[in-house]
Amino acid sequence: MKELRDLATKLLAEGTVNVVLGWEEGPRGVRPAFATDAAAAGRLVFDPRCTQNLVPYLSPRRTQVKKLGKAAVVVKGCDARAVAGLVRETQLAREDVVVIGVRCGGVIADPASPEPLSPATVADRCPGCNSREPKLADHTVGELPAAPPGESRRDVRIADLEARTADERWAFWQDELGRCVRCHACREACPMCFCERCVADKTQPQWVDSSPHPRGAFAWNVTRALHLAGRCVDCGECERACPVDIPLGLLNLKLARVASERFGYTATDDPAVPSPVGSFQKDDAQEFIL
Amino acid sequence: MNATLDKTSFEPRLTAFVCNWCTYTGADLAGTSRLQMDANVRIVRLPCTGRIDPLFIVKAFERGADGVIVSGCHPADCHYTSGNYHARRRFAFFKELIEFLGLPEGRITFSWVSASEGQKWREVVNDATARVRALGPFSGYPGTELPAWPAAGAPAPNPAPGGGGER
Amino acid sequence: MARIGVFVCHCGENIGRTVDCARVAGEIGKLPGVVHSVDYKYMCSDPGQALIKQAIAEKGLTGVVVSACSPHMHERTFRRAAGGAGLNPFLCEMANIREHCSWIHEDREAATDKAIDLARVIVEKVKRNVPLETIRIPVEKRALVIGGGIAGIQAALDLADGGAEVVLVEKEPSIGGHMSQLSETFPTLDCSQCILTPRMVEVYQHPRIRLMAYCEVDAVEGYIGNFKVTIRQKARSVDETKCNGCGACQKACVVKNVPSEFDERLGKRTAIYVPFPQAVPNIPVIDREHCAYFKGRARGMKKDACGKCKEACARGAIDFAQEDRFVTEKVGAIVVATGYELYSIGKDQPAAGLKGYGEYGYGTVPDVIDGLQFERLASASGPTAGKLLRPSDGKVPKKIVFLQCVGSRDPAKGIDYCSKVCCMYVAKHTMLYRHKVHDGEATVFYMDVRAAGKGYDEFTRRAVEEDGAVYVRGRVSRVYRDGDVVKVLGFDTLNGTPVEIDADMVVLATAMRPRKGIEKLAQTLSVSYDRHGFINEAHPKLRPVETNTAGVFVAGACQAPRDIPDSVAMASAAAAKVLGLFSNEMLEREPTVARVDAALCAGCFHCERVCPYGAVEHKEVRDRKGNLLKVVADVNPGVCQGCGTCQATCPSKSVELMGFTDEQIYAEVNALAL
Ligand SMILES: Cc1cc2nc3c(=O)[nH]c(=O)nc-3n(C[C@H](O)[C@H](O)[C@H](O)COP(=O)(O)OP(=O)(O)OC[C@H]3O[C@@H](n4cnc5c(N)ncnc54)[C@H](O)[C@@H]3O)c2cc1C
Numbered sequence A: 001m002k003e004l005r006d007l008a009t010k011l012l013a014e015g016t017v018n019v020v021l022g023w024e025e026g027p028r029g030v031r032p033a034f035a036t037d038a039a040a041a042g043r044l045v046f047d048p049r050c051t052q053n054l055v056p057y058l059s060p061r062r063t064q065v066k067k068l069g070k071a072a073v074v075v076k077g078c079d080a081r082a083v084a085g086l087v088r089e090t091q092l093a094r095e096d097v098v099v100i101g102v103r104c105g106g107v108i109a110d111p112a113s114p115e116p117l118s119p120a121t122v123a124d125r126c127p128g129c130n131s132r133e134p135k136l137a138d139h140t141v142g143e144l145p146a147a148p149p150g151e152s153r154r155d156v157r158i159a160d161l162e163a164r165t166a167d168e169r170w171a172f173w174q175d176e177l178g179r180c181v182r183c184h185a186c187r188e189a190c191p192m193c194f195c196e197r198c199v200a201d202k203t204q205p206q207w208v209d210s211s212p213h214p215r216g217a218f219a220w221n222v223t224r225a226l227h228l229a230g231r232c233v234d235c236g237e238c239e240r241a242c243p244v245d246i247p248l249g250l251l252n253l254k255l256a257r258v259a260s261e262r263f264g265y266t267a268t269d270d271p272a273v274p275s276p277v278g279s280f281q282k283d284d285a286q287e288f289i290l
Numbered sequence B: 001m002n003a004t005l006d007k008t009s010f011e012p013r014l015t016a017f018v019c020n021w022c023t024y025t026g027a028d029l030a031g032t033s034r035l036q037m038d039a040n041v042r043i044v045r046l047p048c049t050g051r052i053d054p055l056f057i058v059k060a061f062e063r064g065a066d067g068v069i070v071s072g073c074h075p076a077d078c079h080y081t082s083g084n085y086h087a088r089r090r091f092a093f094f095k096e097l098i099e100f101l102g103l104p105e106g107r108i109t110f111s112w113v114s115a116s117e118g119q120k121w122r123e124v125v126n127d128a129t130a131r132v133r134a135l136g137p138f139s140g141y142p143g144t145e146l147p148a149w150p151a152a153g154a155p156a157p158n159p160a161p162g163g164g165g166e167r
Numbered sequence C: 001m002a003r004i005g006v007f008v009c010h011c012g013e014n015i016g017r018t019v020d021c022a023r024v025a026g027e028i029g030k031l032p033g034v035v036h037s038v039d040y041k042y043m044c045s046d047p048g049q050a051l052i053k054q055a056i057a058e059k060g061l062t063g064v065v066v067s068a069c070s071p072h073m074h075e076r077t078f079r080r081a082a083g084g085a086g087l088n089p090f091l092c093e094m095a096n097i098r099e100h101c102s103w104i105h106e107d108r109e110a111a112t113d114k115a116i117d118l119a120r121v122i123v124e125k126v127k128r129n130v131p132l133e134t135i136r137i138p139v140e141k142r143a144l145v146i147g148g149g150i151a152g153i154q155a156a157l158d159l160a161d162g163g164a165e166v167v168l169v170e171k172e173p174s175i176g177g178h179m180s181q182l183s184e185t186f187p188t189l190d191c192s193q194c195i196l197t198p199r200m201v202e203v204y205q206h207p208r209i210r211l212m213a214y215c216e217v218d219a220v221e222g223y224i225g226n227f228k229v230t231i232r233q234k235a236r237s238v239d240e241t242k243c244n245g246c247g248a249c250q251k252a253c254v255v256k257n258v259p260s261e262f263d264e265r266l267g268k269r270t271a272i273y274v275p276f277p278q279a280v281p282n283i284p285v286i287d288r289e290h291c292a293y294f295k296g297r298a299r300g301m302k303k304d305a306c307g308k309c310k311e312a313c314a315r316g317a318i319d320f321a322q323e324d325r326f327v328t329e330k331v332g333a334i335v336v337a338t339g340y341e342l343y344s345i346g347k348d349q350p351a352a353g354l355k356g357y358g359e360y361g362y363g364t365v366p367d368v369i370d371g372l373q374f375e376r377l378a379s380a381s382g383p384t385a386g387k388l389l390r391p392s393d394g395k396v397p398k399k400i401v402f403l404q405c406v407g408s409r410d411p412a413k414g415i416d417y418c419s420k421v422c423c424m425y426v427a428k429h430t431m432l433y434r435h436k437v438h439d440g441e442a443t444v445f446y447m448d449v450r451a452a453g454k455g456y457d458e459f460t461r462r463a464v465e466e467d468g469a470v471y472v473r474g475r476v477s478r479v480y481r482d483g484d485v486v487k488v489l490g491f492d493t494l495n496g497t498p499v500e501i502d503a504d505m506v507v508l509a510t511a512m513r514p515r516k517g518i519e520k521l522a523q524t525l526s527v528s529y530d531r532h533g534f535i536n537e538a539h540p541k542l543r544p545v546e547t548n549t550a551g552v553f554v555a556g557a558c559q560a561p562r563d564i565p566d567s568v569a570m571a572s573a574a575a576a577k578v579l580g581l582f583s584n585e586m587l588e589r590e591p592t593v594a595r596v597d598a599a600l601c602a603g604c605f606h607c608e609r610v611c612p613y614g615a616v617e618h619k620e621v622r623d624r625k626g627n628l629l630k631v632v633a634d635v636n637p638g639v640c641q642g643c644g645t646c647q648a649t650c651p652s653k654s655v656e657l658m659g660f661t662d663e664q665i666y667a668e669v670n671a672l673a674l
């Protein structure tokens, strides 16, 4: 913690950056902090409650941080992939941000909960994580903690769904997606959703019905998942933001597997790795095409 | 599920999104060769499979299609060299997602049909129609069905709660 | 409000037999926005077209739908008719109720229902069509040819003879390419120089060809009809305008032992040199790496270390101070003809994946040479004046072993393709050898003999039957120096026996590869290339000399291994394509091109990544004070071919393909639900 605070203080004092994005203690667990002076930098924390991905604040469409000047951002391994994603898609110039990586031992699913990190509270994406030390970081702080506890629940759920019949899956998802209220919180939380005008807000023509009936909810969720296919960095923010607990992570993970099995792509914090959107191999599998 | 529905009387409607240079021309050839086929498919002509957005397919189902065909040039034959390669990736993601969401496999048919494959186009049309006919009407969005098709008076699909799959 | 006219064609009996055209016209006539709906026997006939024109005039139609045959058949006809009546031609579309309906269905009821649907879909589309203007691009009637081998020479001559201005850029001091190095050529055994030199001279003298030797293409901007090319003129250190090619400088040069590139390092040249006596242009160049003057400079010497050539030149043409210069040329089309080089068997390889040949000593055995070196040894103008002498000790080799497929068809060495010309030139080499050394023994190790081509099989058979070459089917596992001989250990797979030969010389038919640096050139031109670096043709069957970038063509061995007849045929084909292009004052292009809405574009450039033609460019958006707001995509309408891949990829639908907009397709999909 001291290392992080000292580094933030130094970067601010030197004038390398004008603001450090990190986490600080809030009334309900930790909250995002925008430290612009030594006092604020001294309040930064990092612990398993720092679940939130701060990288969405760097998206050019979110101008609040930009107004403060050059930023440093504190990232976990998963968040670092979002930085790489923005760089890859020319939304952020790598030299315009100082990346402070924190070595991570997993975070809890609900940062407001007082429970400690345990197999029961750990965030879905953490068990088995292999990017606990961001490679893209300019500075990396902290000791590498023990690996996140528990086992992936998502793998089990996906396997379970895949074992069901199409009808059962349809029923399952209609039930889940049926709760969607079309608040688009998933989109707002996502670091990779940076369009100037989301296709869901397009009205001429209106591809995605705006009301929360089954057609609109289905079209929206298919569209969101597909637009993130091969781009999603698996930070879990969409699912966490969802007020009606739709397991969006399952859709993301399913497509991430497609990206890796079919196209050999896994989300990475190396911006030089090309995304599977916009590239192809002549011998990409096509067993589903007659 | 739809026990009341006489399956033989059900004529599915299929929308086909095809590229202009290979499949559309292949379908032209099927015509010139007078290859008889099922009359359930309506073609929407696009320049290239690269232009085909999964949104089209979703919308077609929303608007009452029971099945969709997507077809274009074989790999390496694309009129625009690589539109179909990009489309293939896009369709791979889409197909896997839609299957995971529980849309039965047979409702969407992906194929490559070249300008010389009139015969293959007929098979694609007939097979896709047969598959969708066997699956029955698509009514994936309970309560929001649109009027039946083609003829007025045909029994309206009877939605089963939460159902979109086989019946 | 839309005022659509619909014309349902019977096509004689072709449609009318199965489709009730009157019912189609009647039903469609009820659709909102349709103000005119009729059926007629033959819409494409003059009276049929007159109906359209008349309705446009009388009813003020804003769109026309012809329900008839395939648009591939008559779209142009009806668009022209609509245009003739003052309607924008792109407001006219066809519904295909013949090929896609009447001809493939028998049930009149079902066919008529379907025809109504098909017509309705197009009516809904046309309601959303907007007037488009055919894109006209002026054509700069000059062509750039890159590479002055036989392919480039042929293309330049055909183009210039056809009336076009040509800029021919060659990176070496002389044109000629590999053909100038060959001794005699299969399948006729005529002397290569004798047939090539006259063409080189013709290039030099042609009033419409600007020959730029010792130059390279640095940058290319623009698109078909309008390229702007920046060419680097490398410093020759000799003023071309003064030099008359007398050669005095070369005689005076003190550095005489530079390995000659032209002689494949078997001969020597001076530091100021022309690559070979028949070089075009016949103007020397100073090789600064080996020149004593420049070496002295590089070492920081105050006094000039040499200057003999300058003293020798009566015309004062030597200019040590010359620097690289840049010139820009405007051209309308580009032909790429950069040719090939040979796989080097050495340890150092230019590309990962290529392995070299440790089993053949990585090229360290002096009497193991490659095909081009053999050509130089056999050539009358070569380092041995046409006497076949081996490099190590200058003896006449009595036994030569030729190995085919060295590198080629060998994925383990990094290349899986067949180099196509080796079977032929190895047969040629055995013949040349026997013509020069009558008692010589020529043994060839081969995988198969591929001699498809006019007179080719006869040629390889002649090598065996008349010139006594011994062909052993099998591979050679090792080649090494053993005292005075080169040991060749191989295996005869037809007899199933090992073979051991004490050869005097070994000639390797190494694979043909694209030129070094071709990838960079290809990127400059935004043409695609395969994983080996060969330039990709636009279509392997139907567009063999076009590339995926409109206005850029390809000829010769830079596209794939090619022999001379193939290279020349490609070059002439490319020239014909370019001349076809130049036969128009203006290029007319369908306006089905993509347009970006700069206000919505987020600048993620997925569109740029998927565009097969590199049509998507970056554009800066600034506020009134000139501050940069964002960088967005911008489609160059001259380059876009209208596939629409960008639009389907763009997550926010900020790019629209004219003629196939989202609104049009949405309307079509919706029309099917009614
Ligand atoms: C050993 C051997 C023997 C052969 N014998 C025969 C035969 O008997 N008969 C036959 O038909 N074929 C023969 N061939 C094949 C023949 O050499 C080729 O078909 C022919 O040379 C191809 O011509 P090209 O113009 O495409 O390429 P090249 O001859 O390679 O010419 C390419 C030219 O482009 C120039 N260049 C390259 N890159 C650039 C650049 N970036 N910018 C500007 N200029 C550039 C090069 O300097 C060169 O001048 C033989 C080949 C070999 C290896």
Ligand code: SF4
Binding pocket: A186, A189, A190, A191, A192, A193, A228, A231, A232, A233, A234, A235, A236, A237, A238, A239, A252
């Ligand atoms: S889709 Fe969800 S998990 Fe993926 S990057 Fe966006 S917010 Fe993170």
Ligand code: SF4
Binding pocket: C593, C594, C607, C610, C611, C612, C613, C614, C615, C616, C635, C639, C640, C641, C642, C643, C644, C645, C646, C647, C657
């Ligand atoms: S329509 Fe096709 S060719 Fe035109 S810019 Fe888009 S991707 Fe490129």
Ligand code: SF4
Binding pocket: C596, C600, C601, C602, C603, C604, C605, C606, C607, C608, C632, C633, C649, C650, C651, C652, C653, C654, C655
């Ligand atoms: S894909 Fe769409 S948003 Fe992205 S750069 Fe292209 S036009 Fe703009």
